[in-house]
Structures are given as structure tokens and as C-alpha cells.
């Protein structure tokens with residue numbers, strides 16, 4: 001029997017759990033992490049963003065984690081950790097498709113949207129092969145002195161004055177006593193399940209499920225555009241050195257290309273197809289989606305799956321939200337508390353934003369009377385942020401029938417992200433009160449409500465030409481008070497060369 005006594009148990013050693021474990025260790029807490037898997041292991045969710053990088057840089061600076069700090073920029077990661085598999089992410093690229101038709105090339109880029117998040121590769125964001133990054137972070141935590149128990153089957157979690165966590169790792173029984181538990185187990189929500197706290201999709205507007213895998217041999221989209229004679233000279237960056245989104249009929253596909261040539265690709269499916277039963281043959285469902293879009297089919301002609309070993313993963317509905325995300329002596333990280341959709345890659349940034357706020361609480365309020373209420377407040381903030389993300393994503397799905405309407409609605413995400421980046425830039429190493437993506441900012445909330453009403457009118461009009469033009473103009477008007485970087489300026493023709501309001505690595 002392995003009996004352990006500690007301050008904090010973190011269930012789950014994904015990127016959120018490991019980063020938090022290192023911070024708490026630096027703050028002098030005795031931390032134990034437990035994971036049901038053994039690193040390295042396959043996991044999904046690989047695209048970083050300026051907000052994720054800014055938060056990571058701040059956490060690393062404040063809590064003295066110099067080995068991790070290079071991950072906040074592509075160039076620094078390449079130099080410091082060439083052994084890690086990453087990919088260059090210069091921004092967000094979107095291409096609109098029509099079912100049954102090849103991708104239409106237009107000189108005015110009317111079915112393209114490229115939003116640069118950096119001006120060069122050195123300071124760019126990255127795609128992170130999570131197998132490598134998570135194993136690296138877990139190993140760093142271990143080498144600092146954090147106990148990591150892998151292959152751990154948690155059987156029982158009980159609480160009296162302290163928590164008791166019982167389980168088994170290999171042949172060894174484990175019993176751990178601690179004061180505080182963090183649920184960083186992602187969708188499994190292991191602690192929530194033990195506490196009987198329900199996770200429901202009820203009330204969430206987004207309804208999607210996903211098919212995904214990692215591939216080799218996929219033809220680069222940039223190369224295909226070249227063969228079709230598309231004008232790429234005004235693209236702010238090679239369009240597939242980015243989080244590339246193919247916008248489809250009530251669905252979209254992500255493509256994240258690693259420097260090794262491996263591509264993480266996935267369909268996210270909404271509308272009636274999302275409510276149909278789980279496909280018995282995930283690869284068949286994948287192929288049937290590809291067949292509907294001839295240009296994507298062309299892109300994947302020579303592709304083969306390299307991970308996971310079992311082939312294409314088919315998920316059930318992605319959305320859930322826990323009834324509570326924190327309580328007396330415990331809290332969730334965001335992926336345990338709820339999830340909406342991979343659109344715009346908000347997951348890792350949200351996780352780091354909670355790690356950042358939680359770190360400040362451990363630093364300033366552990367062992368103080370304010371602790372419990374602050375933890376509860378952070379849990380409620382997290383839930384509000386997930387509901388806000390739901391609104392930003394659901395509107396994108398509702399406008400997918402027309403690419404210009406979709407692009408216009410997507411601007412709400414960029415406006416909120418840019419405002420949050422500015423706030424982070426001025427907050428420096430001190431904490432900040434803003435919710436993730438300024439979900440609690442009256443101006444931001446007002447903008448979203450106003451545009452949601454416009455979406456209802458657009459849907460009622462059946463997406464005809466004049467209402468679409470009117471919708472786009474009204475979104476332009478709605479974002480105007482917050483639009484600090486010239487989004488929706490007609491002269492840009494959907495090509496944004498510079499949207500960063502601050503240097504993401506300038507701290508303090």
C-alpha cells in the first residue's frame with residue numbers, strides 16, 4: 001500500500017494539470033498528480049493562440065519555469081526543444097466550400113478569410129503534438145519534485161475534514177490524503193462523477209460532434225491553391241501554416257500541419273447529422289464526408305492515418321457543462337467543467353487562463369478566510385465563460401450557410417480575443433479580474449446580443465443576397481466601438497496582415 005499525505009491532488013496530467021502542478025510546487029504546496037494513462041499518449045486539441053501563449057509566458061515568468069517558457073513562441077520552442085514535434089501557426093485561415101462542388105477560386109477572396117496572429121515565424125503560435133508536449137510537461141513536473149502516479153485507476157473519492165483518494169496503480173494500492181483536489185481529467189470529469197455532479201448539454205446552443213485522426217501524405221492546401229491558379233500573393237502568410245478551417249454545410253474541418261508533415265485533421269459536424277446515431281464505421285463516415293467535397297477529397301487522395309492506432313475517432317455530442325465547477329475543497333479546470341467546440345481553438349487558452357487565476361489564488365489566499373468564496377467565484381466565472389463561448393460558436397454555425405455571414409459573425413470572436421489580449425498586455429504579471437475573452441465586459445456582451453438578434457433576422461430571411469449584405473453591414477456597425485485593428489475594413493478583402501494589439505511576449 002502506497003500511503004501519501006499532501007496538500008493538493010491533481011487528477012489528470014494533461015497540459016493543464018501538469019502546468020498547475022509545477023506552479024503549486026513552486027508555491028511550496030506538496031502536490032501529487034494522478035493519471036489513468038502513461039505518457040506519452042495520444043490526445044487531441046493542439047492549436048495554441050496568442051492568448052494561450054501570453055498566459056503561458058506570464059505563468060512561466062511569475063512562477064520561475066524557464067524550461068517551459070520557450071513554448072510560448074514557435075521560434076523559441078524550435079531552438080530550446082528541437083525534440084518536440086510542433087508546427088508553425090501564423091494565424092487562422094478559413095475557406096468556404098459548397099457541397100458537391102470543387103472549391104471556387106475568386107480574385108476578391110470572397111470565400112477566404114485569413115487572420116494573421118503574428119508577423120513572423122519567430123514570435124508565432126504553434127501547433128503542439130500533445131503526445132510530446134504533455135509528456136514533456138509531465139516530465140518537467142516530475143523532475144521538479146511533483147509526484148506523478150501514472151496508470152492510476154481511481155476507485156473511490158471521499159471527503160471528511162480531508163479528502164481520501166483510493167485506487168490502484170499497476171499492482172500497488174494507493175491511498176492519498178489531501179486538503180484540496182483539482183479535477184483536470186477533461187471530459188472524464190472524474191471528481192465531478194464521484195461527487196454526483198451532473199454534466200449536461202442542456203441549455204447549450206451549440207450541437208456538434210467530431211471525427212478526427214492524424215494523417216500523413218495529405219496534399220498541402222496552399223499547393224492545391226497554386227495549382228488552381230488562386231491569387232496567393234496577398235495572403236498574409238502561407239495559408240496552411242495556420243489553423244486551417246474548411247467551412248462546409250453545417251460542418252467544418254480543421255487541419256493543423258506539424259513540421260514533420262503529420263496533419264491533425266477533423267470534421268466537426270452540426271445540424272441534423274450531429275443528432276444521428278454514432279456511426280458504427282468511423283472511417284466510412286469520414287470517407288463519406290470527404291466525398292461530398294471534391295477539393296478535400298483531392299487533398300486526402302494519398303493520405304494515411306498515423307494515429308491513433310485504432311483509426312478515426314468518432315465522438316458523441318461534444319458539448320457539456322457541469323452544474324458546478326468548484327466547491328468546498330475542490331475545483332475543475334475548464335475541460336472538466338464544460339466544453340463547446342474546437343472552432344477558433346479556445347480550449348488551451350481557457351485552460352491556461354484558469355491555471356493563471358488559480359495560481360494567484362493559491363499565492364494570495366490559501367489559508368485565508370477569503371479562500372473558499374474565491375474558489376467558488378472562479379468556478380462560477382468558468383461556467384459563465386463556457387456559456388459565452390457557446391454563444392460565439394453557435395452563431396458561427398448558424399451563419400455557415402453563407403461564407404460572408406460566417407466571416408462577419410466570426411469577427412465577434414476576434415474582437416473579444418483582441419480586447420482580452422490588450423487587457424492581458426496591460427495587466428502584466430499582476431492578476432486581472434476580467435473573465436476569459438472579456439465574457440463579463442458590458443460592451444462585449446452588448447455587441448454579441450445585438451449581432452445574435454441580426455442572425456435571427458438573417459435566418460428568417462433565408463439567407464438571400466440583400467439581407468446578407470445588410471447583416472454584414474450591421475455586424476460592422478456592432479463591432480465598431482471595440483474594433484481597434486480594422487476588422488471588416490472592405491479594403492482588406494478578408495486578408496488581415498496584422499491583428500495583434502500588443503506584443504504577446506512583452507510582460508509587465
Ligand SMILES: Cc1cc2nc3c(=O)[nH]c(=O)nc-3n(C[C@H](O)[C@H](O)[C@H](O)COP(=O)(O)OP(=O)(O)OC[C@H]3O[C@@H](n4cnc5c(N)ncnc54)[C@H](O)[C@@H]3O)c2cc1C
Nearest residue numbers: 012014015016035036045046047185186188342345347348
Ligand atoms: C475535438 C477537439 C479538438 C480540440 N482542438 C483544440 C485546439 O485546436 N486548440 C485548443 O486550444 N483546444 C482544443 N481543444 C480543447 C483542448 O483539448 C483542451 O482545452 C485541453 O486538452 C485541456 O487540457 P487538460 O490538460 O485540461 O485536459 P486533457 O488534455 O483532456 O487531459 C486530461 C488528462 O486526464 C487524464 N484522465 C482522464 N480520466 C482520468 C481518471 N479517471 N483518473 C486520472 N486521470 C484521468 C487523461 O489521461 C489526461 O492525461 C479541442 C478539444 C476537442 C474535443
